[in-house]
Amino acid sequence: MELAGIVGKPNVGKSTLFAALSMTDVEIANYPFTTKKPNVGITYVRLECLCRKLGLKDNPRNSLCVDGVRLVPIQIIDCPGIIHEAHKGKGLGLQFLDDIRQASVLVVVADASGGTLLDGTPAEPGSHDPVEDVSLVLNEFDIWLRDIIARHWTRISRAAEARQVSFTAEMGKALSGLGVNEKNIHDALNYLKLDVGKPTTWSQQDLLRLATELRVRTKPTVVAANKSDVPGSEAYVERLRKAGFDVVPCSAEAERTLRLAAAKGLVRYIPGDPDFQVVEGVSLTEAQRRALNKIREMVFSKWGGTGVQQVVNKAYLEKLRYIPVYPVENPHSLTDHEGNVLPDVYLMPPGSTPKDLAHKIHTELGEGYLYAVDALTGLRLADDSTLKPNQVVSIVSAKKRG
Numbered sequence: 001m002e003l004a005g006i007v008g009k010p011n012v013g014k015s016t017l018f019a020a021l022s023m024t025d026v027e028i029a030n031y032p033f034t035t036k037k038p039n040v041g042i043t044y045v046r047l048e049c050l051c052r053k054l055g056l057k058d059n060p061r062n063s064l065c066v067d068g069v070r071l072v073p074i075q076i077i078d079c080p081g082i083i084h085e086a087h088k089g090k091g092l093g094l095q096f097l098d099d100i101r102q103a104s105v106l107v108v109v110a111d112a113s114g115g116t117l118l119d120g121t122p123a124e125p126g127s128h129d130p131v132e133d134v135s136l137v138l139n140e141f142d143i144w145l146r147d148i149i150a151r152h153w154t155r156i157s158r159a160a161e162a163r164q165v166s167f168t169a170e171m172g173k174a175l176s177g178l179g180v181n182e183k184n185i186h187d188a189l190n191y192l193k194l195d196v197g198k199p200t201t202w203s204q205q206d207l208l209r210l211a212t213e214l215r216v217r218t219k220p221t222v223v224a225a226n227k228s229d230v231p232g233s234e235a236y237v238e239r240l241r242k243a244g245f246d247v248v249p250c251s252a253e254a255e256r257t258l259r260l261a262a263a264k265g266l267v268r269y270i271p272g273d274p275d276f277q278v279v280e281g282v283s284l285t286e287a288q289r290r291a292l293n294k295i296r297e298m299v300f301s302k303w304g305g306t307g308v309q310q311v312v313n314k315a316y317l318e319k320l321r322y323i324p325v326y327p328v329e330n331p332h333s334l335t336d337h338e339g340n341v342l343p344d345v346y347l348m349p350p351g352s353t354p355k356d357l358a359h360k361i362h363t364e365l366g367e368g369y370l371y372a373v374d375a376l377t378g379l380r381l382a383d384d385s386t387l388k389p390n391q392v393v394s395i396v397s398a399k400k401r402g
C-alpha cells in the first residue's frame, strides 16, 4: 500500500495530525518527544466517486464510498520529532526513518502559530519562524540518506572505476528499498554534473547534494502548516510559501474534534468538506457548542476547512499526480465477478498503462494480460496508451485473478 511519512520537529502536532487522519488514539502532549516510536495507521485519499456521475449505486471493496465521496486507503507513519544534529544521535536520533524508507511522499509538519521553539519547547505564538524548522528537518533527512549512500559508495565506486559494474545500476539496486531507481540516480548525477566515471573523487558534500537530489526526485514533500487556528498564523503560512514549499494550512486539532463529533453522530462532516452541520435534533453540551463555534470561526471562516484532508490529497493528486482508475471485470455492468458495481479504485502513477494496472491488481493478471477495454466507451485500449483519470478499465487476461 502507498505510504506517506509524517515528519517534523518535536511538538508541532504530528501525532495530532496522525490521530485525526487515522482516527486512532496516540499520545499527544504539549512537550517535545512525546512520541518515542513511530505510529502506523491508515487514512484515505478523497475522490469524487464515479458512482454519482454515472448515477449508479456502487459496492466498494478496496475503498469506501460515503455520499458519493470515494475514499482510497493509504498508510501513514507518524515519526518521533527531529532536531538539529539528530543524525549525531541528538534527541531520538534518526533511526526511526528506516520505517519510512518506502514512503512515496513526506508530510513535513510545521507549527504555523510560531508557538514552538527550535527544539520543540512550547512558547508564545509568534515566537519562532517555522521556515527554519522545515529546512532543518529536510536537511537531517538528507544527511540520513547520504549516510546510507556512503555505506554503499566505497564498494560501488571502486568496482565502477575498475569497470566491473555500472555505478548507476549498482547504486540503483542498493537504494531500491528507498524507492530510488537507476533513472533517479542517473538524472541526479546529470543535474549535479558529477563525474560518473570517477566516483571515488566525490566529496562528502557531493554525496549530500546527491542525497538531496534523490530525495527531491523520490520523496515529494507537502508542508502541513499546522495550528493555523491560532491567530497570527497567516503570516507564517505566507512565509513558508515564499520559501518555496508546497504548503497546506491546517488545524489537526479541529479536524480531530470534527471527526470524533461526526463518529458520535453529532455533526455531519466528511473529511475534506468545506463545512459541517450539527445534526438536527441532537442536543449539544455547552462545551461542545462552544468548541464547534470556535472551529467555525477560527478555522472554516478563515481557511475554508481544516486543511487536513487537503494535505493527503495534495500529496497524492498534485505532487505525485496519481490517477484514479476503476478496474472492472464486466465492462457492461461495470462489476466484478460477484456483481459488485465499481468495486475498486486504484491510484496509478502518471504515465501508467493498462498493463501496469493489471500488474498492480494481481501479478497473474499482469502476466496473462491480453488487452484492455475502456468500459464506458467500449473501445479497446492500445497497449501503450496511458490511463486517464476516472477511466473504467476492463482487463482481458489469459490467466484468471487470484
Ligand SMILES: Nc1nc2c(ncn2[C@@H]2O[C@H](COP(=O)(O)OP(=O)(O)OP(=O)(O)O)[C@@H](O)[C@H]2O)c(=O)[nH]1
Residues within 6 Å of the ligand: 008, 009, 010, 011, 012, 013, 014, 015, 016, 017, 027, 028, 029, 030, 031, 032, 033, 034, 035, 036, 080, 081, 082, 226, 227, 228, 229, 230, 250, 251, 252, 253, 254
Ligand atoms: N492550536 C492547536 N494546537 C495543536 C494542533 N495540533 C496539535 N496541537 C497541540 O500541539 C501539541 C503537540 O501535539 P503532538 O501531536 O503531540 O505533537 P508532535 O509533533 O507529535 O510532538 P512529538 O511527538 O513530541 O514530536 C499538543 O499540545 C497539541 O494539542 C492544532 O491544530 N492547533
Ligand SMILES: [Mg+2]
Residues within 6 Å of the ligand: 014, 015, 016, 027, 034, 035, 079, 080
Ligand atoms: Mg508525536
